[in-house]
Amino acid sequence: EIVMTQSPATLSLSPGERVTLSCRASQGISSSLAWYQQKPGQAPRLLIYGASTRATGVPARFSGSGAGTEFTLTISSLQSEDFAVYYCQQYHNWPPRTFGPGTKLEI
Amino acid sequence: QLQLQESGPGLVKPSETLSLTCTVSGGSISSTSSFWGWIRQPPGKGLEWIGSMFYSGDTYYNPSLKSRVTLSVDMSKNQFSLKLTSVTAADTATYYCARLGRWLPFDHWGQGTLVIVSS
Numbered sequence: 001e002i003v004m005t006q007s008p009a010t011l012s013l014s015p016g017e018r019v020t021l022s023c024r025a026s027q028g029i030s031s032s033l034a035w036y037q038q039k040p041g042q043a044p045r046l047l048i049y050g051a052s053t054r055a056t057g058v059p060a061r062f063s064g065s066g067a068g069t070e071f072t073l074t075i076s077s078l079q080s081e082d083f084a085v086y087y088c089q090q091y092h093n094w095p096p097r098t099f100g101p102g103t104k105l106e107i
Numbered sequence: 108q109l110q111l112q113e114s115g116p117g118l119v120k121p122s123e124t125l126s127l128t129c130t131v132s133g134g135s136i137s138s139t140s141s142f143w144g145w146i147r148q149p150p151g152k153g154l155e156w157i158g159s160m161f162y163s164g165d166t167y168y169n170p171s172l173k174s175r176v177t178l179s180v181d182m183s184k185n186q187f188s189l190k191l192t193s194v195t196a197a198d199t200a201t202y203y204c205a206r207l208g209r210w211l212p213f214d215h216w217g218q219g220t221l222v223i224v225s226s
Contacts, residue, residue: 001170034212036154043203043216044154055214087154091212095167097144097156 002026002090004100011105017078021103023071023088032092035064035073038102039084047086048073083107109134111204111217119198119224125191129204129217136185137162142207143187145178147200148219155200159207160187194224
């Protein structure tokens with residue numbers, strides 16, 4: 001099983017700041033990495049797939065990078081609606097499909 | 108626009124079977140490019156993949172739950188279902204259904220349904 005880790009667990013930031021979230025896979029997953037955003041009481045929303053491709057309707061301030069075992073999600077300028085929990089997930093080698101534990105962005 | 112909606116009991120007794128159904132609208136469950144899956148999230152915790160299936164009946168389960176999980180599809184109703192047997196309090200979670208590609212992530216999600224395991 002591929003284990004996904006994310007750091008940090010929580011980030012306290014202000015609107016307008018730039019933020020980079022990290023995700024690491026326990027073994028190489030090529031670019032088979034997705035990022036999801038989850039707000040309280042809502043289902044996760046796909047933001048990025050293929051490590052760097054934005055999903056439909058995702059603002060350009062979200063960008064993803066990385067390959068192999070190290071990945072990042074960058075938000076260029078935080079908006080109030082971006083404060084949420086972000087999960088990475090690998091789909092390179094499954095079953096199982098595995099998620100990271102999440103990073104919470106708080107104001 | 109593809110939409111998914113979970114339905115089923117919100118309360119299940121310990122040792123019984125949790126049964127949920129996901130109704131797909133705006134698309135066909137027999138699409139050759141789509142897999143269908145279940146993910147759960149205990150209160151205040153992270154996401155756990157339960158299993159996924161193709162409309163033909165091919166199923167893939169999380170090894171940690173495999174002995175208790177069964178996924179099935181009803182093409183006539185454009186639905187797929189989850190059964191989880193011998194539930195305990197640890198199975199209390201919000202259960203999501205979602206669409207995925209074989210080599211693509213979960214791109215459409217249901218709103219989720221909270222299932223509480225309690226006597």
